[in-house]
Amino acid sequence: MNLLLTSGGVKNKAIHGALLELLDKPIAESAALCIPTAGYAHRGGMGxxxxFIAGRETECPMTELGWKSVGVLELTxxxxxxxxxxxxxxxxxDVILVNGGDPLYLHYWIRESGLADLLPTLTDTLWVGLSAGSMVMTPRIGDDFAGWRPPTGGDDSTLGIVDFSIFPHLDHPDLPENHMGAAEKWAAGLPNPSYAIDDNTALKVSSAGVEVVSEGHWKHFDQPEAS
Incomplete structure (x- = not known):
């Protein structure tokens, strides 16, 4: 499974180009499923x-890109x-478009629904994440992003499909707490490498490795040394 892990959707030409490269076919010939589930755990989540489903998130383009078809994969x-x-x-x-929201809520329902068991077999499918939809593929999200907690308890662990964590919405004007200093502190508390990315940056993950695609700004944090 190839991954396009975004902070703010397919926002610019660079990210759009990465999407086309990973799809290896035109968007107009590609069938999409969208997962809205992560949004429900936040206030106003139903709207x-x-x-997201209707393609009305103009700041975070995902479902409105001109897909051949779009279906709703509601995990619950x-x-x-x-x-x-x-x-x-x-x-x-051909592609699964995954909404933002609460990453732990999304992780819970990916596992409860059985989708987690299916993911390793989807070798020809592209996963395009938006914020939480990207973070859920990492091993840890960090306590700063751990809001909703599953009824069974647990920590900030997520799927671990990739070996790095993601701090999204870096320096977003509506999220003043998401500044670089906060990202550096967050990264220092994780046992694995990580990236802080703004909404004009994405991480393209394929058999060739990880490539940063950006028209904005970002920072890579190496794995902290063991003390």
């Missing part, structure tokens, strides 16, 4: 979910559905 519904039915539809998709 945010609708805006999957445990009540026939397993073979929904997994067949996931396998047929």
């Amino acid at each position: 945010r979910a609708w805006n 519904a999957l445990p009540t559905l026939d397993h073979d039915q929904w997994t067949a539809e996931v396998r047929e998709a």
Whole structure:
């Protein structure tokens, strides 16, 4: 599975170009599924979910890019559905678009729904994450981003598909707490490498490795040395 891990969606030409490279086919010929689930854990989440599905998040382009088709993969519904039915539809998709919101809530439902078990088999599918939809692929999100907690307890661990963590929305004007100093402190508390990225930056992950795609600013933090 290739990954395009964004902070603010497909915001610019550089990220759009990376999307086309990973798809290896035109967007107009690509079938998409979108996952709105992460947004529900935040205040106003139902409206945010609708805006994401309907392509009305103009600041975070994802579903409105001109896909051949877009379906909704609502993770909270999957445990009540026939397993073979929904997994067949996931396998047929070219790309999975994953909304922002709460990364731990998203992680919980990726596991509860059974999607986590399916992900390793989706070798020809592209995962495009938006904020929490990107963070969930990392091993840890850090305590700064741990809001919702699962009923079973747990820490800030997520899927660990990649070996680095992501601090999104770096220096966003509406998030004054997301400044570089905060990112540096956050990174120092993690046992693995990490990136701080702004909304004009994405991380392109493929068999060739990790490539930073940016028309903005970002910083890579090496793994802290063991004391």
